[in-house]
Amino acid sequence: MTLIKSKLPTTGTTIFTRMSALAAQYDALNLSQGYPDFDPPQALLEAMSRAIKEGNNQYAPMAGLPALREQLAGQLALHRNVNCNPDTEITIVPGATEGIYCSIMASVHSGDEVIVLDPCYDSYAPAIHMAGGRAIHVALQGDSFAPDWAAIEAALSPRSRMIVINSPHNPTGTTWSEADLQTLEKLAQQHNLLVCSDEVYEHLVYDGQQHHSVLQRPGLRERAFAHFSFGKTFSVTGWKTGYCVAPPALTAELRKVHQFVAFVAVTPVQQAIADFLTSDPGYPATLADTYQRRRDLFCHALEPSRFTLRPSQGTYFQLLDYSAISDLPDRQLSEEWTRSPGIASIPVSVFYQRAPRQGLLRFCFAKRDEVLLEAAEMLCKI
Numbered sequence: 001m002t003l004i005k006s007k008l009p010t011t012g013t014t015i016f017t018r019m020s021a022l023a024a025q026y027d028a029l030n031l032s033q034g035y036p037d038f039d040p041p042q043a044l045l046e047a048m049s050r051a052i053k054e055g056n057n058q059y060a061p062m063a064g065l066p067a068l069r070e071q072l073a074g075q076l077a078l079h080r081n082v083n084c085n086p087d088t089e090i091t092i093v094p095g096a097t098e099g100i101y102c103s104i105m106a107s108v109h110s111g112d113e114v115i116v117l118d119p120c121y122d123s124y125a126p127a128i129h130m131a132g133g134r135a136i137h138v139a140l141q142g143d144s145f146a147p148d149w150a151a152i153e154a155a156l157s158p159r160s161r162m163i164v165i166n167s168p169h170n171p172t173g174t175t176w177s178e179a180d181l182q183t184l185e186k187l188a189q190q191h192n193l194l195v196c197s198d199e200v201y202e203h204l205v206y207d208g209q210q211h212h213s214v215l216q217r218p219g220l221r222e223r224a225f226a227h228f229s230f231g232k233t234f235s236v237t238g239w240k241t242g243y244c245v246a247p248p249a250l251t252a253e254l255r256k257v258h259q260f261v262a263f264v265a266v267t268p269v270q271q272a273i274a275d276f277l278t279s280d281p282g283y284p285a286t287l288a289d290t291y292q293r294r295r296d297l298f299c300h301a302l303e304p305s306r307f308t309l310r311p312s313q314g315t316y317f318q319l320l321d322y323s324a325i326s327d328l329p330d331r332q333l334s335e336e337w338t339r340s341p342g343i344a345s346i347p348v349s350v351f352y353q354r355a356p357r358q359g360l361l362r363f364c365f366a367k368r369d370e371v372l373l374e375a376a377e378m379l380c381k382i
Contacts, residue, residue, distance in 0.1 A: 007129070007130055008126055008129065008130070011126055014122055015122070015346055015347070015350045016032065016033045016034075016346070019032035019033065019334065019335075019338065019344050019345070019346060020032060020033045020344070022335060022338045022339075022344060023338055023344035026338055026339050026340075026342060027342065028338045028339075028342040028343055028344045029342060029343045029344065029371060029374060029375050029378070030344045031343060031344060031345055031363040031364045031365070031367065031371075031375055032334075032338075032344040032345050032346045032362075032363075032364065033346075033364065034170070034237075034315075034316065034317065034364045034366065035237040035238075035364070035366065036235040036237070036316075036366040036367070037366070037367050037368055037371060038235065038366075038367075038368055039235070040234050040235040040236045041234065041235075041276070041280075041283065043276060043279065043280065044234055044236070044272060044273070044276045047271075047272040047273075047275040047276045048268060048269065048272035050272075050275070051267075051268040051269075051271035051272045051275070052268045056267050056268045056270075056271040057267060057268060058267060059263075059264050059267065060092070060264050060265065060267040060270055061264070062255065062258070062259050062263060062264055063087075063090075063091050063092065063255060064090070064091060064092025064093075064243065064264075064265060064270060065092065065267070065270040065271060065274060066086070066087075067271070067274040067278075068092060068270045068271070068273055068274035068277075069086035069087070069090045069092065069243075070086045070274075071273075071274050071277040071278060071281075072084075072086065072090050072243060072245075072277075073085070073086040073090065074277075074281065075277065075281065075284070076215065076245065078281060078282075079202075079203075079284065079285065080213050080215055080216055081216070082213070082215045082216060082221075084215075084245060085248070088248040088251060088252075089245055089246060089247060089248060089251055090243055090244070090245055090251075091243060091244045091246075091251060091254060091255055091258060092241065092242075092243050092264075092265045092270055093241070093242055093243060093244055093258060093262070093265055094240050094241060094242075094262045094264075094265045094266065095229070095231070095240040095241065095242050096198065096200045096227040096228060096229040096242035096244075097123050098242075098258070098261060098262055099225070099227045099242055099243070099244040099254070099258075100123060100124070100127065100164075100196060100198060100225075100227050101123070101127045101261065102244075102254050102257040102258045102261055103196050103225035103227070103244060103246070103250075103254050104124075104127040104128055104131050104133075104162070104164075104196060105127065105130070105131050105257045105261075106250075106253040106254050106256065106257045107131075107161065107162055107194050107196075107225075107250075107253070108128060108131040108132065108133040108161055108162060109131070109132060109133070109161070110132035110133070111132070111133070111134070111159060112131075112132070112133040112134070112159055112160075112161035112162070113133065113134050113135075113136050113157060113159040113160045113161060114128045114133050114134070114135055114136065114160075114161060114162045114163070114164060115136050115138055115152060115155055115156070115160065115162070115163040115164065115193075116128070116135050116136070116137055116138070116163075116164045117137075117138055117139070117140050117147060117152075117163075117164070117165065117166070118137050118138065118139045118140065118351060118352040118353055118354075119140070119145075119171055119172065119348055119349075119351030119352050119355075120137075120164070120166065120351055121166060121170055121171075121198065121351070122350070122351065124164050124196075125137075125353075133161065134159075135353075136155050136160075137352070137353040137354070138151050138152050138155050139151070139352070139354075139356070140172070140174075143310075144174070145169065145172040145174045146174070146180070147165075147176070147180055147183075147184075149183050149187070152187070153187060156187075156191050156193075160191060160193060161193070161194060162193060162194040162195065162196055163184070163187075163188070163193050163194075163195055163196070164195075164196045164197075164198070165184065165195065165196070165197050165198065165214075166197075166198040166199075167180075167197075167198075167199065167211070167212070167314070168199075168201040168202070168204060168205055168211065168313065168314025168315045169314070169315065170198075170200075170201065170315055170317060171317055171319070171346060171348055171351055171362040172317075172319060172348075173312030173313055173314055173315045173317045173318060173319060174313050174314070175205055175209065175211070175212075175313045175314045176212055177212065178212050180212075181212050181214065181216075181217050181220065182217070184214075184217075184220065185217045185219040185220050186219075188219065188220060188223055189219050193223070194223050194224070194225070194250075195214055195220055195223055195224040195225070196224070196225050196227070197213070197214040197220075197224050197225065197226045197227065198227050199211070199213055199214075199226055199227060199228055200227060200228055200229035200231075200232045200242065201229075201232055201314055201315040201316070202228060202233075203232075203233055203284045203285070203287045203288060204232070204287055204288060204291050204314050204315055204316055205288055205313065205314040206288060206291070206292040206295065206311070206312065206313060206314060207292070207311075207313070209313065209314075211314070213226060214226050215245060221247065222247055223247075223250075224246065224250075225244055225245075225246045225250060225254065226244065226245045226246065227242060227243075227244050228242055228243050228244075228245070229241075229242040230242055230243075230269075230273055233284050233287065234273065234276075234283075235366075239266070239269045240266075241265050241266060241269045241270065241273070291316055291365075291366070294316070294365045294366065294367070294369070294372060295311060295312055295316075295318060295365050296311070297365075297369060297372055297373070298318060298363075298365045298372045298375070298376060299311050299318065301372065301373055301376030301377070301380075302320070302376050302379060302380065304380050305376070305379050305380040305382070306322075306324050306325050306382065307320040307321060307322055307324075307325070307379065308320075308321040308323070308324065309321065312365075316364055316365055316366035317362050317363065317364055317365070318362070318363050318364075318365050319348065319360050319361070319362055319363075320345075320360070320361050320363060320379070321358075321359055321360055322359045322360075322361060323358070323359035325359075325382060326359065327359075329347075329349070330347035330348060330349050330358075330359060330360060330361055331347040331349060331350065333347070333359075333361070334346065334347045334361055337382070341378045341381065341382070342378065343375055343378050343379065345361040345362060345363050346361065346362040346363075347360075347361060347362075348360040348361065348362055363375070
């Protein structure tokens with residue numbers, strides 16, 4: 001007897017869960033799931049301890065602690081030169097994934113179409129489907145993974161409601177240029193599109209480049225939900241806390257959904273981050289140099305290998321092209337290499353609706369130096 005008809009009949013356990021489980025089973029180095037294996041700032045841990053001990057353990061306001069929202073308004077002014085009302089434009093959420101889900105559920109109605117750009121993070125399309133919409137997949141360009149604006153415009157229709165973008169980009173490590181955002185701004189205005197912008201790796205941009213946010217373009221600012229992650233910025237992915245910035249009308253609709261999905265984010269986490277940012281507002285600006293050093297260490301150690309790579313422009317992920325080594329599909333190869341020699345990665349094909357023929361694996365370099373060097377040594381022997 002069938003008791004329930006699945007709303008996500010083609011969706012199973014995420015690739016991140018499967019590869020981490022396989023890594024644990026074979027005691028492999030886990031460079032698959034994206035989380036740091038080193039401690040967050042000591043001052044943040046101490047702030048968290050104080051927040052708990054001082055009684056910040058009950059519900060926060062639904063939109064988030066005022067002290068944290070005020071700090072975030074200051075961060076946006078400091079790092080993006082963006083003015084934002086903390087009361088009507090910033091919402092603290094239990095992870096950027098929840099914020100993205102709520103923005104889609106608040107905006108997309110039955111029959112609406114939403115453009116997603118492949119390879120894309122795996123939470124976007126399921127949220128669109130559950131909202132009753134249809135995800136329209138448009139592939140990024142070839143090896144550059146730049147947006148294909150001609151293809152994006154060709155995919156638009158009278159039913160197009162939203163476009164979901166992601167920069168710095170997971171899984172490819174590419175970033176959008178200012179010219180890309182200018183083109184998006186023009187397209188969104190012409191077609192009256194909402195924009196859902198995943199910017200969780202905003203502070204992890206390398207080689208002297210800058211992150212370009214939708215919040216910095218007036219024509220996008222008025223129609224965009226921008227999503228950010230404390231887990232990525234402060235190396236505390238397990239704290240599952242982030243925030244969404246949107247104009248008042250969009251924020252009001254997002255909060256209507258948020259209050260019935262999670263209602264609030266975790267109170268002591270919010271208080272701890274507010275306290276930490278009060279004492280060290282410049283900390284996020286230090287991240288790029290720290291992670292670029294890890295990227296460069298990993299890439300340099302791979303120079304003797306048979307892999308081809310282009311150093312990541314952003315995020316803490318590095319793609320390796322194995323096409324000179326094997327003709328096997330990336331998913332099969334990632335599982336084989338997890339078993340032996342014992343290093344776990346993520347196959348890039350899983351982020352596509354229709355994956356092209358390419359041999360790419362994603363490795364996380366948010367790891368201790370010794371782990372990165374051990375991983376590179378394994379890969380150089382393949």
